[in-house]
Amino acid sequence: MFVPEVYGTTLNGLFRASIYNASGMKSVRMNITVTEARAGKIATIQTGVFTIAPGNNIIPSGVARTASLAMAQNATANFIRRNQYFPQGDYEYSFNIYSASSSEEIIIDQTFNHEITPPAPLDLIEPYDKDDICEKRPLLTWQPSIPKMDGLLYQVMLVEIKDKQNAVEALNYNLPIVNQKGIVANLLVYPPNSKELVAGKKYAWQVSAYRDQTIINRSDVWSFEVNCQDTVSAVIPTDYGYRDIENLVKGNFYIAEGFIRFSMINSYQEQKLRFNIVCTTDPKSKIRSLPTIKLKKGQNKINIDLSRNFSFKEGYSYVMTAYLPDGTPKSLRFIYKNIE
Structure with missing residues (x-):
C-alpha cells in the first residue's frame, strides 16, 4: 500500500509504503523502480533482507538506511540528486517484493502512477496582510489547497509580533497564541481556549496543509494589527x-x-x-x-x-x-x- 500523492515526491518517501502479509512470517527483499514518462528510468532501489509478519507491516527504518540506490544519468535524475525531491512529471512507482531465498519467487508486484504538478499557492484571505481589524477573536480564513486531496487537513499558527521583529521571525521564534491542527474546512473560528488579541498589538499568522503529518503546502506569512478605532471609523x-x-x-x-x-x-x-x-x-x-x-x-x-x-x-x-x-x-x- 502506497500513497504517491503524499509520499511520491522524494526518494525517502518511497519507504513509507506498507506491506500487507496474509500468511505466516516471511523473509523478503524489495526492489523499487521509479520511471518518468519522458525521462525513462530514474532510480532503482534494492533492499537487504527483512522479515514481514502476518498483517500490515511498515518498512523498518534500518532497511531504508542500508538500501542500495542506483540513479540514472539524465536531467531528471540529476535534478533529484541536487534538490532531493522529484520535479514536475508523470511518474510510475514499481514495487517488487520477492522471497529472500529465491529471486524467482515474487510475492508482490504492484505499480502506482502519479502526476506531480506544482501545487497552487495556499492563499490567506482574512485578516488581510498589514490590515487593521477590530475583532479580538477574529475569524481566520484561507483559500482551499489545490489540487484537492482526500485526508488533507490544515494547521493554523498565530503569534504576536514583538518589537524589532518581522512577521516571519515572530512565527519562527515566538510562542503561538493559536496552534490549531486537524482543521477540515478552510476557516477557523477563533478557539475559545486561546487568549483574545490585544488592541494596539501586531500579529502574524500562517496556514499549512498536511496529510499524515507530511506538509503538502504552506501559505505566506501575513501580519495584521488590532486597531479598533481605525476599523470602526472606516x-x-x-x-x-x-x-x-x-x-x-x-x-x-x-x-x-x-x-x-x-x-x-x-x-x-x-x-x-x-x-x-x-x-x-x-x-x-x-x-x-x-x-x-x-x-x-x-x-x-x-x-x-x-x-x-x-x-x-x-x-x-x-x-x-x-x-x-x-x-x-x-x-x-x-x-x-x-x-x-
Whole structure:
C-alpha cells in the first residue's frame, strides 16, 4: 500500500509504503523502480533482507538506511540528486517484493502512477496582510489547497509580533497564541481556549496543509494589527452593507449571508453587469441561474440574491469576478452562509 500523492515526491518517501502479509512470517527483499514518462528510468532501489509478519507491516527504518540506490544519468535524475525531491512529471512507482531465498519467487508486484504538478499557492484571505481589524477573536480564513486531496487537513499558527521583529521571525521564534491542527474546512473560528488579541498589538499568522503529518503546502506569512478605532471609523453607518467594490476586493474577503451587496459607479450608458461566480471549495460544481443585474448611470447599490439558488452551499468558498463598465475585472472572495 502506497500513497504517491503524499509520499511520491522524494526518494525517502518511497519507504513509507506498507506491506500487507496474509500468511505466516516471511523473509523478503524489495526492489523499487521509479520511471518518468519522458525521462525513462530514474532510480532503482534494492533492499537487504527483512522479515514481514502476518498483517500490515511498515518498512523498518534500518532497511531504508542500508538500501542500495542506483540513479540514472539524465536531467531528471540529476535534478533529484541536487534538490532531493522529484520535479514536475508523470511518474510510475514499481514495487517488487520477492522471497529472500529465491529471486524467482515474487510475492508482490504492484505499480502506482502519479502526476506531480506544482501545487497552487495556499492563499490567506482574512485578516488581510498589514490590515487593521477590530475583532479580538477574529475569524481566520484561507483559500482551499489545490489540487484537492482526500485526508488533507490544515494547521493554523498565530503569534504576536514583538518589537524589532518581522512577521516571519515572530512565527519562527515566538510562542503561538493559536496552534490549531486537524482543521477540515478552510476557516477557523477563533478557539475559545486561546487568549483574545490585544488592541494596539501586531500579529502574524500562517496556514499549512498536511496529510499524515507530511506538509503538502504552506501559505505566506501575513501580519495584521488590532486597531479598533481605525476599523470602526472606516464604516459609514448609512451605507452599511453596501461598501464600494474597490474596498471589498482590497480586503479580499466577504461573508455572504444570502446576499452579496456592494456599490459601484457607472460613468457610461445603462448596461448589464457582467459577472460570474466559481466555487473554490468544490471546483467541479457549476453555478447556474445567476440573476441579471442592470446598471444605471451614476452610483449603483447592487444586491445579488443567492439565497434562492441551490448552487450555493453553507460554508463553501466562492470567487465572484465582476467586470466594471470599463472592462476592468474585480475579484471578490466570499464564504456563503445561509440566512438565519
